[in-house]
Amino acid sequence: MVILVHGGAGRVPKAHESEVLAGVAAARDRGWEVLSDGGSALDAVVAAVVFLEDHPRFNAGTGSALNRQGFVEADAAVMDGATLGFGAVAAVRDVKNPVLLAREVMASEHILLAGEGASLFARERGIPAVDPAGLITDEALARWREARRRRVRSSGTVGAVALDRQGRLAAATSTGGIVDKRVGRIGDTPLVGAGTYAEAPLGAASVTGEGEFLARALVAYRAVVALREADPEDAARQALLQARHLGGEGGIILLAGDGRFAAVHTSPQMSHAWRTPEGEGSALA
Numbered sequence: 606m607v608i609l610v611h612g613g614a615g616r617v618p619k620a621h622e623s624e625v626l627a628g629v630a631a632a633r634d635r636g637w638e639v640l641s642d643g644g645s646a647l648d649a650v651v652a653a654v655v656f657l658e659d660h661p662r663f664n665a666g667t668g669s670a671l672n673r674q675g676f677v678e679a680d681a682a683v684m685d686g687a688t689l690g691f692g693a694v695a696a697v698r699d700v701k702n703p704v705l706l707a708r709e710v711m712a713s714e715h716i717l718l719a720g721e722g723a724s725l726f727a728r729e730r731g732i733p734a735v736d737p738a739g740l741i742t743d744e745a746l747a748r749w750r751e752a753r754r755r756r757v758r759s760s761g762t763v764g765a766v767a768l769d770r771q772g773r774l775a776a777a778t779s780t781g782g783i784v785d786k787r788v789g790r791i792g793d794t795p796l797v798g799a800g801t802y803a804e805a806p807l808g809a810a811s812v813t814g815e816g817e818f819l820a821r822a823l824v825a826y827r828a829v830v831a832l833r834e835a836d837p838e839d840a841a842r843q844a845l846l847q848a849r850h851l852g853g854e855g856g857i858i859l860l861a862g863d864g865r866f867a868a869v870h871t872s873p874q875m876s877h878a879w880r881t882p883e884g885e886g887s888a889l890a
């Protein structure tokens with residue numbers, strides 16, 4: 606069993622470092638608990654991502670980056686490597702845990718629902734609407750004001766990959782996207798093979814960073830298929846270099862079907878945490 610979690614690419618202010626590290630470690634522990642209780646890799650990655658969506662310090666769910674009009678439009682995806690099942694939502698405005706809605710989409714006849722349609726589907730599946738203002742944190746508002754003043758583009762994302770006792774692999778990713786993005790902008794996270802990918806027995810990947818570049822490089826798929834020839838570190842690096850050639854920085858957590866894994870980034874930092882039967886750790890490098 607393996608669980609590997611990330612809390613997004615980008616630079617974490619010094620004052621927030623310990624909270625971010627504790628956050629990814631706690632998300633990892635949620636996922637590990639599921640695996641230890643005999644749960645599936647899919648249940649484990651969803652549990653880890655729900656925790657990070659509810660944590661106000663991360664750019665997903667509550668605390669998501671704000672768009673140009675100052676509200677949240679969230680993207681999320683899940684993929685089950687055993688079945689190649691995939692579900693995603695994009696630009697959802699009134700859902701507390703977009704990853705849970707993505708999982709419902711996976712169980713439907715579709716793979717991706719966006720905007721109002723995603724919200725309607727959420728109500729059908731018993732996921733209540735939340736007040737969009739409740740997803741906005743003071744920190745996200747401050748980042749948004751700063752982005753508008755200095756025209757900086759920062760992004761962050763959360764994600765998890767896991768391998769369970771039965772050898773099943775899964776990946777999940779969730780994000781508010783890029784701060785001050787255009788209304789309706791959708792990044793790499795909910796696009797299959799771009800921000801999220803899992804395929805047994807090869808591997809599983811969750812990606813973070815500048816979606817416009819990561820998506821065109823199909824970073825998650827590229828990294829997973831590179832595992833045929835390369836170890837996880839090299840496979841992850843190759844995939845991120847393709848995005849860098851296009852002009853974008855980011856990070857990836859990549860887990861091979863045999864349990865080897867890597868967390869690699871070209872962005873200044875990426876918080877992540879992992880656990881295997883041999884041990885656990887967390888890092889913000």
Ligand code: GLY
Pocket residue numbers: 760761762780781782783791792793794800812813814815816817
């Ligand atoms: N990687 C997250 C985004 O660009 O939306």
